[in-house]
Amino acid sequence: MVYTGDMRPSSESLCLTLSSRFLQAFFSETGTDLPTQQRLMEQVGIAADTLTSSTGRVTEDQFATLYRLMASARNDELLGLLSRPMPGGTMKFGGYSIIAAPTTGIALHRYSRLLKMLSDDFEVLISRNDGLASIALREPDGPRRCRPMGLELTLKVFHGVGSWLIGRNIPLMAVNFSFPAPTYLDDLYSLFPGPLNFDCPMTTMTFDASLLDLQFHRTERDLRTFLSRQPRDWLCSPSVRQPVAHQVRTCLLEGGVGSMKVPDIAKTLNMSLRTLCRRLEQEGMSVKEVKDALRRDLAIHRLTQTEDPISEIAEGLGFGDIPSFYRAFRSWTGVAPGAYRRDTGIRQVDS
Structure with missing residues (x-):
């Protein structure tokens, strides 16, 4: 794909x-x-x-x-x-x-x-x-x-x-x-x-x-x-251990993880901002944690399943610049995006 x-x-x-x-x-x-x-x-x-x-x-x-x-x-x-x-x-x-x-x-x-x-x-x-x-x-x-x-x-x-x-x-x-x-x-x-x-x-x-x-x-x-x-x-199947977190993840996936803000998510889910944050807290999560986990999985998906340039992946995930994406990806996986892609056999498109 x-x-x-x-x-x-x-x-x-x-x-x-x-x-x-x-x-x-x-x-x-x-x-x-x-x-x-x-x-x-x-x-x-x-x-x-x-x-x-x-x-x-x-x-x-x-x-x-x-x-x-x-x-x-x-x-x-x-x-x-x-x-x-x-x-x-x-x-x-x-x-x-x-x-x-x-x-x-x-x-x-x-x-x-x-x-x-x-x-x-x-x-x-x-x-x-x-x-x-x-x-x-x-x-x-x-x-x-x-x-x-x-x-x-x-x-x-x-x-x-x-x-x-x-x-x-x-x-x-x-x-x-x-x-x-x-x-x-x-x-x-x-x-x-x-x-x-x-x-x-x-x-x-x-x-x-x-x-x-x-x-x-x-x-x-x-x-x-x-x-x-x-x-x-x-x-593999999606977890419903945290139903609100799962809704937020789906919302971000469909609306664009790189562009949707917290008020946009609350509005899409027909919740007030306070209610959304409170219900996520009850599940031991926050919007940032859900967003970061989704960004991680999307980044891995695109690095292993596509030949998209790393700069395009970073931009699509809402990172302002490539270095910030590199730092985040290293914190998620322990390696740089380019190294991760090379280890999976996907051709490197850009640096």
């Missing part, structure tokens, strides 16, 4: 980013040694110092490519996070079994039965009560057999596949994990759109039960596209 004029990515297509803390934990839990880490990062265009930088970020496309390379090399779609390998083709086989299901609930039940045949690390329980549905991963008594990230990603598969089937993100009323909060907590808030709780008896997500009764239409062609992009299309 190459930007021209005022073209901007939509809130759905804008690539999200994951922190170096998430990538560190991912490599650690999958047992990936340092030489392999370095080789994989070079293959997918992740800067060498991203992993060690406290401000390092990777795009969802970079992570998805990394994931696919590892899954192919290991013939394990969950990369050793479960006690037994999940053979290559599991998602494909499961996909063909669910696209013919009459409802989302039946589709997810079919996928849960497939997992039961392949893994005894946990049992997937799908239930409903008083208008609420839950998908729980019940582990057997005794020591945990799989990695915590294995539980996170398995739960995310169910959320991502269900969202893909119905064509929209499934809002989650609660997400409970049976382990302590990890160092990459903010990344989990980006992956799971709902309130998160830790040290719970069981890993569970809860949502509106009516979503299980929805009919859907997915073709083999849809499935092939979904599989070719995995894990991206079941992994």
Whole structure:
């Protein structure tokens, strides 16, 4: 995708980013040694110092490519996070079994039965009560057999596949994990759109039960596209942990992050300036923090997905001059924009 004029990515297509803390934990839990880490990062265009930088970020496309390379090399779609390998083709086989299901609930039940045949690390329980549905991963008594990230990603598969089937993100009323909060907590808030709780008896997500009764239409062609992009299309979804912050982010994205002022945002959202600031404060955010995070993700998106000149990117994001953009980008990622672009293999257009 190459930007021209005022073209901007939509809130759905804008690539999200994951922190170096998430990538560190991912490599650690999958047992990936340092030489392999370095080789994989070079293959997918992740800067060498991203992993060690406290401000390092990777795009969802970079992570998805990394994931696919590892899954192919290991013939394990969950990369050793479960006690037994999940053979290559599991998602494909499961996909063909669910696209013919009459409802989302039946589709997810079919996928849960497939997992039961392949893994005894946990049992997937799908239930409903008083208008609420839950998908729980019940582990057997005794020591945990799989990695915590294995539980996170398995739960995310169910959320991502269900969202893909119905064509929209499934809002989650609660997400409970049976382990302590990890160092990459903010990344989990980006992956799971709902309130998160830790040290719970069981890993569970809860949502509106009516979503299980929805009919859907997915073709083999849809499935092939979904599989070719995995894990991206079941992994990443916008967070609603902070609904007002999310509205502000969408407003800035649609109205222009480089031009909209705080009064413009409040007016667009039909709020007074005081109400907007108060509600953001309740979510632990400010307009500046939302704006800076969006600028960061847009900058990374344009540097990795387009050949736009850096000066044009800086201007489009509302920076008065290139040096101020360079300083901001270094604070976000730990490297300069040009170095970030070179490491991802995008041709440098200007200095």
